[in-house]
Amino acid sequence: MSLAQAVLAPADAARSAALKVLAPWLAPLYADRHRRVRWLGIVSVVSAFALTGLAPLWSLALGPVLLGVPHLASDVRYLVVRPGLHRHAALVVLMGAPLLAASFGAGPAVGMLGVLPALFVGHRPRWSLRLAAALAGWAALSWAAWQAPFGFQLAFVHAHNLIAVALWWCFTSRPASAAWVPALALLGTAAIFAGALDPLVTASGGWSAPWTGTSFTEFVETTTPAMDATLAARLVLSFCFLQAVHYAVWLRLVPDDARARPAPRTFHASWLALVMDFGLAPLLVVVALALGVVAWGLVNLPGARLGYLQLAAFHGYLELAIAARWFVHGRAR
Amino acid sequence: MKSPLPAALVALVLGASVARADVPAANSTQCQGAAAGSACVTDDGAAGTCVAQLVSRFDYSEGVPPKTKQVELLLCVASASAAQATRAPTWLAGALLLLVMSGLIAVKLAGRRRSALA
Numbered sequence: 001m002s003l004a005q006a007v008l009a010p011a012d013a014a015r016s017a018a019l020k021v022l023a024p025w026l027a028p029l030y031a032d033r034h035r036r037v038r039w040l041g042i043v044s045v046v047s048a049f050a051l052t053g054l055a056p057l058w059s060l061a062l063g064p065v066l067l068g069v070p071h072l073a074s075d076v077r078y079l080v081v082r083p084g085l086h087r088h089a090a091l092v093v094l095m096g097a098p099l100l101a102a103s104f105g106a107g108p109a110v111g112m113l114g115v116l117p118a119l120f121v122g123h124r125p126r127w128s129l130r131l132a133a134a135l136a137g138w139a140a141l142s143w144a145a146w147q148a149p150f151g152f153q154l155a156f157v158h159a160h161n162l163i164a165v166a167l168w169w170c171f172t173s174r175p176a177s178a179a180w181v182p183a184l185a186l187l188g189t190a191a192i193f194a195g196a197l198d199p200l201v202t203a204s205g206g207w208s209a210p211w212t213g214t215s216f217t218e219f220v221e222t223t224t225p226a227m228d229a230t231l232a233a234r235l236v237l238s239f240c241f242l243q244a245v246h247y248a249v250w251l252r253l254v255p256d257d258a259r260a261r262p263a264p265r266t267f268h269a270s271w272l273a274l275v276m277d278f279g280l281a282p283l284l285v286v287v288a289l290a291l292g293v294v295a296w297g298l299v300n301l302p303g304a305r306l307g308y309l310q311l312a313a314f315h316g317y318l319e320l321a322i323a324a325r326w327f328v329h330g331r332a333r
Numbered sequence: 334m335k336s337p338l339p340a341a342l343v344a345l346v347l348g349a350s351v352a353r354a355d356v357p358a359a360n361s362t363q364c365q366g367a368a369a370g371s372a373c374v375t376d377d378g379a380a381g382t383c384v385a386q387l388v389s390r391f392d393y394s395e396g397v398p399p400k401t402k403q404v405e406l407l408l409c410v411a412s413a414s415a416a417q418a419t420r421a422p423t424w425l426a427g428a429l430l431l432l433v434m435s436g437l438i439a440v441k442l443a444g445r446r447r448s449a450l451a
Contacts, residue, residue, distance in 0.1 A: 094436040098429050106429075113433050120437050198397055208394040216393035222362060230397040306366070 008267040015267065033262040034175055041181030041253050048244035049188045053200035056240045060219060061212035061305060063240075065297035067247045068308045069290035073278075074250040075315050078258055079167075079322040081277050091121040095321060099314035108145035108152045111317035112138065118321035123329055130328045138324065154225055158235070160316035161242035164249045167323055170331060172257050181253075185245050192238045193231070201237070213302040361388070364407035373409035383407040 019026065029039045051059050080086050094117035102111035115138045119131065145152040165182050191197070201207055207216055216233060223239055224232040259265065265273075274283055297304035363373040364383035371383045388406045391399040 090436060090440040094433050094440075097432065101429060110429055113429050116433055117437060121440055202396040207396050217391055217399075218365075220391065220393065222365075229391050229399050233393055233397050233399070303366070 004271050005268050008271060012266045012268055030264065033256065033259075034178065036264075037174075037253055037256050038178050038180060040256065041178070041248070042184060044248035044252060045181060045184040045188060045245055048241050048248065049191075049197075051244055052192070052237055052241040053197040054204045054206060055209070056201060056206050056237055057209035057212050057214060057216065057219075059244060060236075060240050061209070061214055061301055062297075063243055063247060064308045064312070065293055065301065065304050067251060068312060069286065069293055071247050071250040072312055072315050073286045073290075074255065075318060077274075077277055078171075078250075078254050079318060082258060085122070088122050091117055094121060095318075099317055099321075102317055103311055103314040105310070105313075107149045108156060108317075109142055109149065111314065112142040112145050112320075114314075114317045115321045115324050118325040119328055128328070134324045134328050151225065154223065156316055157223060158239055158242070160319060161239070161246040163316070163319045163323055164246045167319060167326075168249045168253050168257070170323075170326055171254055174257075185242065188241055189238050192241060193234050195230075195234065197237055198234070213300075214305075360409040361406055363409040367407060369407060375409045375411045377411070379411040381409040381411045384410045386410075 019030075028035075030036050085091055095114045098106075098110050098113035102108070102114075115134075119134055119138075141152075162185075165185055169178075169182060216236060219236045219239075220229070220232045224235045227235070255270075256264075259273075278286065293304055293308050296307060360373075360375050360381070363375070363381075364371065367373065367383045369383055369385050373381050373383050375381045384407065385405050386408045387403055388408070389401055390404045390406070392402045393399045
């Protein structure tokens with residue numbers, strides 16, 4: 001028995017036992033992949049909404065520390081590794097350099113440079129309306145990033161959570177009923193802006209959570225533009241909600257959609273699939289990084305969150321670059 | 334079948350208004366987590382030092398609308414003598430753009446040569 005099997009066996013046994021007990025209720029929802037993904041998506045969005053109302057600061061503080069690195073790995077796995085983009089050396093270098101620079105503190109205009117190679121490398125240059133639109137979009141966004149880097153970052157931080165939902169939607173062909181997931185995400189966001197969660201946050205004492213080492217004031221100041229103070233707080237709540245949805249997309253929905261066999265698999269089988277995709281050594285580095293951020297969070301939660309956010313600066317541009325590539329050339333080509 | 338969502342996605346990103354950020358006290362974000370006297374870069378890009386000053390700040394701890402309170406905050410104050418703080422130089426974007434464009438041209442030229450040879 002391998003070490004991974006030994007470590008994951010108890011989790012698989014517990015999961016198997018739970019599924020046996022819950023089978024009469026869950027089987028109709030779990031048997032079909034599309035139905036399962038739709039329900040998982042709906043449950044994820046509703047849970048994200050509830051979590052935002054009950055403990056927004058805890059969600060904002062713990063989410064990136066616990067789920068940040070795994071979601072980055074999923075991002076790279078399904079946007080780069082699975083489609084085989086990592087085999088294009090030119091793409092890896094030309095797209096990787098600006099993205100890496102973004103994670104080392106270069107401005108957003110540098111991160112935006114990652115979009116260009118994604119549009120051109122691996123394809124014969126063939127002008128189309130879509131390519132022209134993508135280039136115009138890239139130029140406009142790059143200009144904005146160059147002129148107002150901080151303002152651009154703010155807009156991008158919020159928009160990239162929705163980019164993930166759009167990428168998920170485009171990931172595979174799916175029945176129209178799957179539209180419930182993005183529809184609920186948009187509805188939840190609208191409800192937050194209308195103030196629907198304000199009373200719940202007040203009742204749960206969620207406006208303050210000193211143990212997180214952070215405060216609403218801090219999030220308002222760092223993640224919202226100049227606006228009405230109440231609206232700014234709701235923008236922070238919407239960020240909290242959409243960030244949780246973003247994590248659910250990368251850690252739950254996309255992996256379920258991308259799995260070769262339609263049925264769920266064991267944790268051990270999932271680990272073996274990860275090893276197949278990344279290779280053991282890189283995967284161990286990712287695991288060490290994920291555990292390292294968690295350990296850092298135990299010592300200094302705000303520091304770990306900020307450290308992770310710096311590390312993760314590349315992934316929004318990666319998502320945008322791949323979205324632009326899919327827009328111009330179609331998915332996974 | 335091509336989904337209309339990619340088009341919607343691009344429209345969404347293009348439509349995202351570029352936010353103006355003056356809610357945080359000006360020159361305050363650079364000094365978050367830093368000690369007084371640390372080197373920093375002001376909002377205008379000048380080298381500076383983190384200095385404690387009294388500023389008015391919203392307090393959301395009791396919900397919305399927030400109350401206002403005076404707090405001591407570290408602000409980045411421009412100083413000619415401050416140590417040069419690190420910041421991505423403005424030429425970096427230009428140099429990287431040049432690199433990316435050169436790389437793209439090289440890749441395309443190599444592709445054409447391969448096609449011609451084949």
